[in-house]
Amino acid sequence: MVKSMFDILRELDAKRAAARAGGGERRVAAQHAKGKLTARERIEVLLDPDSFEEWDMFVEHRCGDFGMDARKVPGDGVVTGYGTINGRLMFVFSQDFTVFGGSLSEAHAEKICKIMDHAVKVGAPVIGLNDSGGARIQEGVASLRGYAEVFQRNVLASGVIPQVSVIMGPCAGGAVYSPAMTDFIFMVRDSSYMFVTGPDVVRTVTHEEVTAEQLGGALTHTTKSGVADLAFDNDISALMMVRRLMNFLPSSNREMPPVQPTSDPADRLEPSLDSLVPDDPNESYDIKELILKVVDDWEFLELRPDYARNIVTGFARMAGRPVGIVANQPLVLAGCLDVRSAVKAAGFVRFCDAFGIPIVTFVDVPGFMPGSEQEHGGIIKDGAKLLFAYAECTVPKVTVITRKAYGGAYDVMSSKHLRGDVNFAWPSAEIAVMGPKGAVEIIFRADADDAERISERAEDYAGKFANPFVAGHRGFIDDVIMPRATRKRICRSLSMLRDKRLENPWRKHNTMPL
């Protein structure tokens, strides 16, 4: 008997329903009990309502060993497709822990690869929601191939489209390397962890007792390792933040960053900034106050806020256009550069450069952190990474020196000499080789034992060099600005730089110190 069209449609509905059911009611309930949403629920929260177009719902694995041929679930543990965030195109994959523990089979990997290929082709970001027990062991090397195919695509897409990973469950072993190669990693507290080798292996090999949370939980990776950018209390908060983040990023490197109109006047003055820098040069202040008071709508999305807190990085908008902000934080370690902060900022600068996001740098840096810990930790090469990143960067660069800009750190922090486009200084800026006391102790070594003379000479030195005008005389500083006018001056500079064109010489790629 010929099937009626009605029956055919009903069959499709039934097949879809089976795919949507994922691992079944019991596993879904277990997922919820762990404080986790299901793969599809997560997509619902992430994307605009009714915008998700699912692909490959009927894909199944091709494994015949270990009785797997009898256990097939349509979709094979990952939901893939595309949809929109605030109307903008995004590709998404969301691993389904209720199906085979979200483990990665060859077919599962192919689904991910398919949307990644499309994303690169049309120029749209990929957002990966990771919740997977790891490789599908039953498939053996086929599963490993799957990982590598994803890795390869992560690499080729890097710098072409933004890639974001949200770790919402386990992510261990080789699986960590896909998120590791994406641009941003968000984690959920208590329900996610990332490590190359888990606590059991650690215990066997090194006899170290450590829990999964301690070894690779959200807190660990946002404070100690710096692997993750942000940690959240639950899935929903993490996904809402992805929505916020995506509003700052262009869809690809072929597109300008998205504009969001603002009612915040570009020429708004902030008189209280005139007193931000304390009278006492050794007193600290919170650079985030400056950031919040100059950006649009008091809105700053800070990345890695709890890691290397001596440098602040994040996105904001000025006159409606996204900017990447890098700022020394005088509150922490006096804002000096060290191994962690240099690498943190270097990665951020390179991301902004890759995607055409202008960089605004606020400088108050007394220098590099001294000590054998830093030297032995490789501050030479790590400091060079930040220097390299700024120097290589071709997006608009606006720099404001608020107070100290000493020594090599002055050069590094988006100085004029590293092709800074507009370099401003506040009247409180001190641009010099080092602090006055250190300088006179070297210049007047003969007087080193005479504290009074040294302090006299230091005062003299401070009077001559602890100001922005010495650099101003040489044109290293384009203007000395009133702190209250900082927003206005940056907005105007960025607007002047909107059509900036600058190319680096052709090469296969650079050999940045890694």
Added chain:
Amino acid sequence: MFDKILIANRGEIACRVMRTAHRLGIATVAVFSEADRNALHLQFADEVVGIGPAPPRESYLAIDRIVAACLKTGATAVHPGYGFLAENAGFCERLEREGITFIGPTADSIRTMGDKIAAKRLAAEAGISVIPGSGIVLEDEDAACRSAAELGYPVMLKAAAGGGGKGMRLAEDDAQLREAFSACRNEARSSFGDDRVFVEKFIEEPRHIELQVLGDAFGHVVHLWERDCSIQRRHQKVIEEAPAPRLDQASRDAMGAQAVALALAARYQSAGTVEFVVDKDGAFYFLEMNTRIQVEHPVTEMITGLDLVEAMIRIAAGEPLAFSQADVRCDGWAIECRINAEDPFHNFLPSTGRLVRYIPPRESEGRVRVDTGVAEGGRVPPHYDSLIAKVVTHDATRDGAVAMMRRALDQFVVRGVETNIAFQAALLRHERYIGGDFHTGFMAEEYPSGFNAADMPHVDRSLLVAVAAFVHRARIDRQASVSGQLPGHELKVAEEWTVVLNGERYPVTVRPVTDGYVVIDDEHSSEIVSGWRLGEPLLCGARNGRPFCVQVEHVGQMYRLTHGGTRSDVRVMTARTTELLLRMPEKPERDLSRFLLSPMPGLVTRLEVDEDQPVRVGDALLVIEAMKMENVLRADRDCVVDRLLVQPGDSVAVGQRVMEFR
């Protein structure tokens, strides 16, 4: 009239005195300590003179330096404000020797009134009702007990030179009195350098009502009606008002007449305040006379329309009073709230630091007045008292003035430094305050264990729900206006939202209207119209045509709404997201009580405890250096240190966990 005067003070009173001086065409000289180099009062002055380091003894109390500043600038008169040198007879005499006029009473008046026993004697002689027992210096405990037996217990033991609640002890029987005697004497000696004490009848449920007087050099004295300052916390006035509630006209007239009589007896020449206590039966007794301009003088200015600082300057310049008692008006009702930099939620600990945001309520002539001593970007230094501003409202009725004050406090934005604004707003909604039913024991009776945020449920929940929905919709709409959307698939923002407030879920419908949104919840429909811009800390607008102001702050993915003395963290989500949130078990609230949080940014200099060490309330735990000050963090209960989360040399942020207890 003077050409140039020097103001030997700082903060709001210095600014306030200069305001009047400028109106009178008098040039002003401000003085400042090193802690006040960028202080607001310098901006109002024609000339400024630095007078030394931050500690008051080396600056604002340093008579030589202030005199030198007068001589250097050619100021011919000094206004002392309140506090510091305002009631220092030696300072008056010194100025006189230098040929500089003291804008205030004579040294004699200051000296007489500064001595409580002498003041009471003078008052008694002038026929003024004094508290029974006043005025006899006690030699020893036996004399005290004899005196008390005459008066009948309970009695109050007081230091002759005391003030501000210091050197006072209550005794219910001989034993307590004997015990209190030497302690009171020692305290009097160490605090005031004068160990004379006396005993007087203890007044139950006393109200603090004071009469403002003005006297000139020609023997004219008028009173400017009374102020009720009974709302006090540990003898510090919190809210003052004029006139006093629940006081009959006969008592007011009688107190006015006695205040004038006392000023006449003292040949008082300036603005002064005669303080009375009024007992629960309405009988009143003279307490003391303050020979300075009072913090709370603006409430009197509001109801009389007079400028007390102007009067002080004119009297000091030798002018006669330009009006008589019959000319003194008493129009409507005025209330003053003192805004202090202190944390009401943490036992009113003083708070210092940078005022990251500071937006006082808008002033309106004759209705809302703000006397402020700081501005946004300024600092509250740790060396001086914590008063940063005073808000004064004035209306035809007490209820009107209270309502106006509530609105004013809703608008007062301060960030970076904690203030008592929430506490003040809570008081203004207290039934007993609204009814005028209070005495100086109000605070101890109503807030025996301090002030807790949880004590204060918000009165208008649907307003908070509507404002949260408004703010969220405004943000979402802004985000949805981003460029680069897929043609034909642009985001249409949903109308159905859920507001989560204090754990309760409120489903609302939010629809745009001109300049705002209509928010419909189960019970109300609120049309909120406002010119608010994203990121602004204060959202003022109209809800169904009625004006309101709510403070909005972004905290993570929540909105922190401050209104009516309450602070609520609110989330707004789509209905679907809320449903999904419900599917997940509630995560246990992060228990921060197990942690010691750093109250300030700074550098850990010392750890005073080790892990596993038991500690008792008040034990030092660690030392944080901030703004070059060592701050000792102490245990607030008995517990055991579980883990140390920082090491010496670490820098810490505000709210960072530094220690875990068990």
